[in-house]
Structure formats: structure tokens, C-alpha cells
Amino acid sequence: MYRYDEFDHTLVAERVTQFRDQVRRRVAGELTEDEFKPLRLMNGLYLQLHAYMLRVAVPYGVLSAHQMRRLAHVARVYDKGYGHFTTRQNIQYNWPKLEEVPDLLEELAEVEMHAIQTSGNCIRNVTADQFAGVAADEIDDPRVYAEIIRQWSTLHPEFSFLPRKFKIAITGAPNDRAAVKVHDIGLRMIRNEADEPGFEVIVGGGQGRTPMIGHVVRGFLPVPDLLTYLDSVLRVYNQLGRRDNLYKARIKILVHETGVDEFTRLVEEEFAAMTRETPQVLPGGELARIRAYFQPPAYRDLGKAAPTLDLALATDSAFAQWHAASVSAHKQTGYAIVTISLKPIGGIPGDASAAEMEAVADLAETFSFSEIRVTHEQNLVLPDVAKEDLYAVWQGLKEAGLATPNVGLVTDIIACPGLDYCNLANARSIPIAQEISERFADLDRQHDIGELKVKISGCINACGHHHVGHIGILGVDKKGVEHYQITLGGDATETAALGDIVGPAFSGDKVTDAVDTVVAVYLDQRQDGERFLETYRRVGLAPFKEKLYAAR
Amino acid sequence: MTASVVTANRLGDGAVVYLAPEGRWTGCLDAALVAQDDATEPLMAMAERGLVDRLVVTPYVIAVEDGPDGRLASHIKERIRATGPTVRLDLGKQAAQTGVTESCHVPL
Numbered sequence: 001m002y003r004y005d006e007f008d009h010t011l012v013a014e015r016v017t018q019f020r021d022q023v024r025r026r027v028a029g030e031l032t033e034d035e036f037k038p039l040r041l042m043n044g045l046y047l048q049l050h051a052y053m054l055r056v057a058v059p060y061g062v063l064s065a066h067q068m069r070r071l072a073h074v075a076r077v078y079d080k081g082y083g084h085f086t087t088r089q090n091i092q093y094n095w096p097k098l099e100e101v102p103d104l105l106e107e108l109a110e111v112e113m114h115a116i117q118t119s120g121n122c123i124r125n126v127t128a129d130q131f132a133g134v135a136a137d138e139i140d141d142p143r144v145y146a147e148i149i150r151q152w153s154t155l156h157p158e159f160s161f162l163p164r165k166f167k168i169a170i171t172g173a174p175n176d177r178a179a180v181k182v183h184d185i186g187l188r189m190i191r192n193e194a195d196e197p198g199f200e201v202i203v204g205g206g207q208g209r210t211p212m213i214g215h216v217v218r219g220f221l222p223v224p225d226l227l228t229y230l231d232s233v234l235r236v237y238n239q240l241g242r243r244d245n246l247y248k249a250r251i252k253i254l255v256h257e258t259g260v261d262e263f264t265r266l267v268e269e270e271f272a273a274m275t276r277e278t279p280q281v282l283p284g285g286e287l288a289r290i291r292a293y294f295q296p297p298a299y300r301d302l303g304k305a306a307p308t309l310d311l312a313l314a315t316d317s318a319f320a321q322w323h324a325a326s327v328s329a330h331k332q333t334g335y336a337i338v339t340i341s342l343k344p345i346g347g348i349p350g351d352a353s354a355a356e357m358e359a360v361a362d363l364a365e366t367f368s369f370s371e372i373r374v375t376h377e378q379n380l381v382l383p384d385v386a387k388e389d390l391y392a393v394w395q396g397l398k399e400a401g402l403a404t405p406n407v408g409l410v411t412d413i414i415a416c417p418g419l420d421y422c423n424l425a426n427a428r429s430i431p432i433a434q435e436i437s438e439r440f441a442d443l444d445r446q447h448d449i450g451e452l453k454v455k456i457s458g459c460i461n462a463c464g465h466h467h468v469g470h471i472g473i474l475g476v477d478k479k480g481v482e483h484y485q486i487t488l489g490g491d492a493t494e495t496a497a498l499g500d501i502v503g504p505a506f507s508g509d510k511v512t513d514a515v516d517t518v519v520a521v522y523l524d525q526r527q528d529g530e531r532f533l534e535t536y537r538r539v540g541l542a543p544f545k546e547k548l549y550a551a552r
Numbered sequence: 553m554t555a556s557v558v559t560a561n562r563l564g565d566g567a568v569v570y571l572a573p574e575g576r577w578t579g580c581l582d583a584a585l586v587a588q589d590d591a592t593e594p595l596m597a598m599a600e601r602g603l604v605d606r607l608v609v610t611p612y613v614i615a616v617e618d619g620p621d622g623r624l625a626s627h628i629k630e631r632i633r634a635t636g637p638t639v640r641l642d643l644g645k646q647a648a649q650t651g652v653t654e655s656c657h658v659p660l
Contacts, residue, residue, distance in 0.1 A: 027563070029606050047609060049633050050644050051566035080643060095643070097565045348639055419629060420637040428632075430639045480627050 001062050001371060002147050002293040004112045011155070012109045015116060019043045020102035027099060043105065044115025048423050051095045055118040056108060058374050060128035060146035060170075061089035065361040065370040070111040072357035078104045083357070085342060085350040087414060087465055088167075089127050089374040090118055094421055116154060121162045123153035123234070129171040129178045130375040131337055133294055134383045136329035139189040140197045142172035144291045145226060148282065152227050159234050163241035164249035166234070167206075174494060179376060181205045181214045181496035182468055184251045185233060188494075190220065198222050203233055203263070204255030207462035211498050212252045217264045224281040225271075232271040236263070297369035297384055302334025306387040319394050321443060322405035327390060336387050338368075340380040340397060341404040341412060345441045346434050349415040350378030359400035367393050376465075377414055377453075379407065409446040410454060410519065411437040414465050418458030418475060419482070425458035427475025427482035427508070432456055435512045440519075449519055452532045455490070468492035470532050471518055472499040473511060484511045488518065488544055489536045500541050503549055514548055521547050555616050557584040558595045559630070560608035568633045568645065569608060575601045577608060579645060581634050582622050587613075 004012070019039070026036040040046075044055040056071070063071075071091060075083050078100055079093040086092055096104060108114055117125045126149045133141040149168060153159065159166070169183040180186025186202035199221040205214025221229050237251045240258070255263045313320045328337040340360060343349050352360075364372045364382055367389045373381035385393055397403040406412045413436060416422065418429030433456055440446055455469030466472035472487035484506050487499025506514050521544050526535050536544075558571035569577040570584035575598050578584060587595050592613045599611040615626035625631045636644015 027606065033603070033609050047561055047566050049629070050568060050636060051561075095565075099564060419632055420639050425629075428638065430637075434639065482628065 001064060001143075002290070008112070012112070012114045012116070015043070015114065016102060016105045016109050019105060023098060023102055038120070041119040042116070043101075044118035045096075045101055046119065046423075048094070048421050050421070052098060052101070053421070054093045054096045054101060054104065054115060055086070056091050056093070056113060056115050057118050057125040058089050058091060059150050060126055060132065060143055061130050061374040061376075062132075062143060063372040063374060065364040065372065067111045067113055068357050068361040068364070068372055070107065070113070072354040072361070074104055074107060075354040075357065082351055082353045084417065085352060085374050085378050085380070087376050087378060087416070087463055088125060089130070089376055090125060091374070092417075121164050121166075122160050123156060123162075123166045123168065126150055126153070127167070127169045127178060127183075127376060129173060130373040130381050131177060131328065131383065132172060133296070134330050134332070134335075134337055135173050136331045137175050138173045138331060139191060140172045141294055142170040142187075142189065143294050144287070145187065146170050147290050147293070148227070148287070149230070152230070159238060162234070162238055163243045164246070166237070166251065168230075176492075176494040176496075179465070179468065179492040179496075181494075182207055182211070182492060183214065185230065186214050192220050196222065199226065201229060201233075204252040204260075205496075206250055206252040207465060207467045208250070209247060209460040210253065211462065211467040212256065213496050213498065214252075215255060215260045217260070217267055223287070224284070227282055228274050229267075229271055232267050232274060235270050236266045240266075296332070297371075299332045299335060299384070300386065302386060302388070304333055306334070308388045309390050312391040316391075318405075319391060321447065322394055322403055323390065324447070325405045325407045325409060330384070334387055336385050336390060338382040338385050338390070338393055339375065339407045340382065340402050341407050342379050343406055343412050343437065344401065344404050345411060346438045348430050349413050349433050356400055356402060359396070359402065363393055363396045377412065379412070405443060406446060408451050408453070410440045410449050410452040411446060412453075413437060414453075414455040414469070416457050416464035418456075422458060424461055425475065426477040427458050427484065429456040429458040429464055429475060432473060432475075432484065432508065432511050436515050439512050439516060449523070450531055452519070453492075454515065465492060466490070467498050468496065469499060470536070471515060476505055478505065482508045484508065486511075486514055486518070486548075488541060489533065491533055502541065502545050517547050518544055554588070554590055556587045556590060556592050556595070556613050557581070557616050558592070558599045558611050559614050559633070560599065560602065560611035563606055563609050566609075571595055571599050571602070571611070577602055581616065581625065584616075584623075586616065
């Protein structure tokens with residue numbers, strides 16, 4: 001993985017020193033809250049319902065075991081023993097004390113971590129496919145480009161005060177696990193007719209109060225043009241994006257109001273001018289330098305046979321069930337990718353205790369070349385596990401309470417912190433997730449239902465990705481009482497779609513019953529091996545709506 | 553008749569506090585100074601002192617009402633602020649209340 005150079009170290013260390021002084025000045029009364037707030041936000045420090053919240057960046061979701069141990073240490077020393085992994089592949093701490101945050105950041109800087117680009121109207125921490133570099137279906141390793149984008153975007157002077165925040169996601173595989181079509185810019189690696197790798201550039205996607213699927217503005221962008229093209233898109237947005245209305249300031253609104261063709265023309269015009277005046281192609285030498293950081297680890301020559309695994313699968317049904325849900329194909333023969341569910345039945349989605357973080361770090365060190373990934377679905381990944389070690393990994397996870405075999409199933413729920421923690425929320429998300437999780441706890445039933453993505457947001461800002469949930473749940477405030485609007489048919493993948501609203505919102509005590517009803521209709525309508533989404537696309541909203549509101 | 557109190561977050565750790573008599577700040581909603589019939593301007597003026605003294609951040613007015621076990625914030629968001637995350641009863645003010653007589657005291 002990428003290691004900081006001298007420049008990175010200096011930048012992060014200087015930022016900690018600056019913030020330490022800013023905190024000192026705030027406490028001493030030299031800065032008012034109005035003056036201090038933008039400074040703390042630039043360092044990822046929010047003020048939430050009960051306390052400050054610090055959002056720490058995990059660039060493109062990649063962590064070392066060493067870094068994970070430090071995150072556990074931070075949870076223990078500076079927080080209340082846990083952290084919350086988010087849909088932006090970051091981690092949030094819910095209880096840091098203002099005057100301790102500089103020390104906390106200094107400890108993070110020691111392991112090449114920070115909270116830059118986790119707030120404010122800048123280019124936020126870039127996100128990527130959690131299987132980057134190891135996925136069997138990959139065209140090229142997106143971490144290389146994600147790191148280049150990180151270096152380009154960090155403290156970019158021209159793009160530090162954009163009309164609104166700006167999120168870039170990248171996938172190197174045709175199967176989109178990074179939700180690139182619902183980001184401000186989505187980059188999807190493809191090959192052209194000459195078999196050269198490049199990017200399909202998708203702009204203007206997003207969730208929030210005005211959800212939109214992004215538009216392809218460039219069908220094929222050669223790799224050397226990446227940064228110049230991103231500069232062009234950002235320049236057009238920075239110049240024309242609205243600054244008069246917070247709710248219309250994202251690039252999706254600009255693309256929508258300008259029209260895709262005209263927006264594309266403006267970007268291409270800017271791109272042509274930039275290329276003509278100062279060719280800013282990505283130098284091949286720089287690309288190679290960054291790529292060198294992402295060389296594959298020292299894989300053993302394992303061959304296809306995995307007798308230990310085969311025996312365990314044949315004799316231990318609990319392991320087989322976990323394997324079916326949690327293990328994905330690896331590009332290296334003899335290896336597999338393990339997704340670790342952070343969704344225990346009845347638990348809080350994405351939360352991990354310090355002990356759990358350390359258990360994952362131990363397993364990564366022993367079995368996965370010390371590397372860990374964070375997924376936008378609030379789970380963790382061990383990307384490089386020998387198939388022969390899978391049984392031992394499962395036993396280790398089981399001992400740590402991290403072997404819930406529900407990845408991709410109905411209880412693998414995304415939920416934002418909601419009104420239990422968040423100042424923006426209208427309703428609680430976590431208790432709804434917990435109740436649904438408990439209702440569908442039976443594993444045989446979950447596996448029978450198959451892939452089903454439930455995503456819950458506590459407000460219209462959609463941190464819980466409800467718009468792209470197969471079943472999306474949005475918390476709303478109706479005269480001070482929590483209600484929940486249900487959408488069906490959303491999809492965050494390469495076949496991205498926004499969910500359809502089924503009808504009037506349900507009160508909190510009726511939501512789980514409603515989800516149960518939706519699942520029952522699906523099972524009733526399902527034809528030969530259809531996934532939920534396929535059945536929904538075939539039969540439409542009507543049968544679900546009819547059943548949901550029949551008794552009303 | 554409506555009743556209101558002024559709430560804020562403590563500067564040092566963000567803990568939820570309420571304006572009490574004589575411009576003090578308390579963690580206990582029951583100990584907060586109550587304005588009747590929306591007469592909140594004097595309370596907000598008093599709360600300004602907390603800003604100047606760098607005790608608290610962003611004070612604002614909330615509605616309260618009498619509940620069976622004492623004073624309650626009227627809106628669910630403020631009820632959660634007054635106690636802690638409903639999904640982690642071991643955290644927030646509610647955790648401090650366990651077995652402690654001076655239940656919701658948050659010293660400034």
C-alpha cells in the first residue's frame with residue numbers, strides 16, 4: 001500500500017500543529033465559535049448531539065493492520081472504546097474532547113492517518129472498490145488512480161472552497177462495488193478497442209434531497225488525461241455551480257440545469273484549452289512511481305487444490321454458510337477475499353469495538369499480508385487470504401464475535417448514525433436496523449431470501465444510501481414523531497437505479513412489518529432463482545404497494 | 553401555556569447543558585431555568601454570558617413540558633440529547649445517571 005513520502009509527512013504534521021494552535025486560541029477566547037467552526041470542520045471535527053465527533057479519513061478504504069491497531073488505541077484512549085465505520089469508508093469517533101483532539105491527530109499522523117478532506121466544501125476523501133487490486137473481475141487496480149487523485153486533490157488551492165462538497169469514487173472492475181453512478185464524479189475503468197485501459201467518466205450523480213444517477217460525459221478517457229479532465233470538470237463546476245442556494249449547489253444540479261450535452265461541451269472546451277496551454281498529462285514516470293506502491297504481496301504458488309478448505313466445507317455447515325456469504329473470488333489462484341460483517345444480529349451497523357478492531361488487525365497480520373479494507377457498506381475486508389487458511393480465519397472471527405454469515409443478505413443493513421447521534425437527522429436509523437435484523441435473524445431464511453440490500457437514512461441527506469437500497473428506508477419527522485418512507489428497487493451497482501416511493505410513510509413500530517411484507521411479496525412472486533431486484537424489475541411496484549396498504 | 557429552556561453544548565467536550573438560575577449551566581434539565589409563554593429573550597441574553605466566558609457553544613431555545621417523572625423536552629431530538637443514544641444506554645447522560653444521586657450534573 002502507499003507509504004507517505006517526506007511531503008505527505010510534513011503536510012500532515014504541519015496540519016496537526018496548526019490545529020493545536022487553533023484549539024488553544026479557541027479555548028483562550030482568541031477565536032469565536034463562528035471563527036473556529038470552519039477550522040475544526042477542515043480537520044474533520046463536528047459538533048453532534050451529545051459531543052464532538054471526529055471523522056478520520058481512510059483513503060479509498062485501505063488500512064494496514066498497524067493503522068487499525070492505532071484506530072483501536074484511539075477508540076480506547078480518546079473515545080469510549082469503539083468507532084463507527086461509515087458509508088464513505090471512513091471511521092467516526094463519537095466522544096472526543098476538544099482539547100484532546102490535537103493529541104489524537106498527532107497519534108494518527110504517526111501512522112500516516114489524518115482527518116483532512118472529511119468535511120467542508122472541498123474534494124472529499126476519494127472512495128473505491130473495496131476489492132481493488134485483488135478482484136478477479138478487475139481491469140486495472142483503481143488504488144493507483146485513487147492515490148493519484150488523493151495527492152492531486154489534497155489541499156488543492158483552486159478547489160478548497162467549491163460551491164459544495166465534492167465526492168469522487170472509482171472502480172477498476174465492470175461489477176461496480178463503489179457506487180460510482182451516485183457520486184459527483186464516478187470513474188469506471190474500461191478498455192478501448194485497442195485494448196488500452198482508460199476511464200468512463202460519469203458526472204452529476206448523487207443522493208441527498210435531489211437524488212440523481214450520473215451521466216457519462218466522456219465514454220473513454222485515456223489514463224494520461226485523468227487529472228487534466230478532472231481539473232476541467234471541477235473548473236466548470238467551480239465557476240458555474242450555484243453558491244446562492246445550499247440545496248442547489250451540488251454539481252448534479254448544475255449538470256441537470258445546464259443539460260448534459262451543454263455541460264459536456266463546457267468541460268471538453270475547458271479540457272481542450274488546458275491541454276493546449278499547459279499540457280498537464282499524467283507523466284508516465286509518476287504513474288509508475290505510484291503503481292510501485294501497489295505491487296501485489298508475495299503470494300505463494302498455491303495451485304487450485306485446497307483440501308483443507310474442501311474438508312471444512314464438507315463437514316462444518318456453519319463454516320459453509322459463512323463461506324457462501326463472505327468469500328469472494330480473488331485474481332490470484334489459491335487466494336480468496338474475505339468480507340467481515342460488522343452487522344451482528346441486533347447490533348449497530350458499522351460499529352466496531354477496540355477489541356474487535358484489534359482482532360481484525362491480528363487476523364490481517366497472520367493471514368492477509370497485514371492489509372484491511374473498509375467497505376462503503378460498513379463492513380471490513382481481508383483482501384488476501386489463502387483458501388487453505390479460510391477455516392482458520394473463520395475460527396478467529398468467530399472467537400472475536402465477527403463471523404456473522406450475512407454479507408449481502410437482508411440483515412447486512414447500511415444505517416447512518418441517525419437521530420441517536422447526528423445533529424442533522426430527523427429520525428433514528430439504528431433501532432430500525434436492529435429490529436429488522438432481529439426479525440430476519442434466522443440464517444436459513446436469510447439465505448433463502450438471497451441478496452437483499454436494506455439501506456436506512458435518518459434524514460434526506462441520505463448518508464445511509466436509502467435511495468439505492470433494494471429496500472430503502474428514510475426517516476422523516478411528522479409533527480415531532482418519527483416516520484419512515486419506504487422505497488423499492490434502488491440499486492447502487494453498474495445497473496444503478498433510484499428506488500420508487502411505495503406510498504405514505506409508516507410509523508416506527510410498523511416499519512419492520514412493512515419490510516416483512518415486502519419480502520413476502522417478493523418470495524411469492526419470485527421465479528427461478530431471481531434476486532429481489534430482478535423480481536421487482538419484472539413485476540413493478542404494484543403488488544408490493546397493494547399488499548403494504550391493503551389493510552390500511 | 554408553553555414552557556421553554558435554553559440549551560447548548562459545553563465547549564470542552566460538547567456535553568449537553570441547560571441554562572440555570574444566575575447564568576449557571578447544568579447538565580440536568582430539571583434544574584434548568586424555565587421561561588413561560590415564550591418569554592425567552594431574557595434567558596438568551598443571560599446565555600450570551602456563557603458564550604463570552606467560553607463555557608458553551610451555540611445556545612438555543614427548546615420547548616419543555618411536564619412528564620410523569622419530571623421535566624421532559626417536547627421534541628424527540630431534545631429528549632435524546634437529554635439522555636444519550638437510545639441504542640447505547642451505557643453512553644451519554646443516561647449512563648452517568650445509573651446509581652448516582654446527583655444524576656444529570658455536568659460540571660462546567
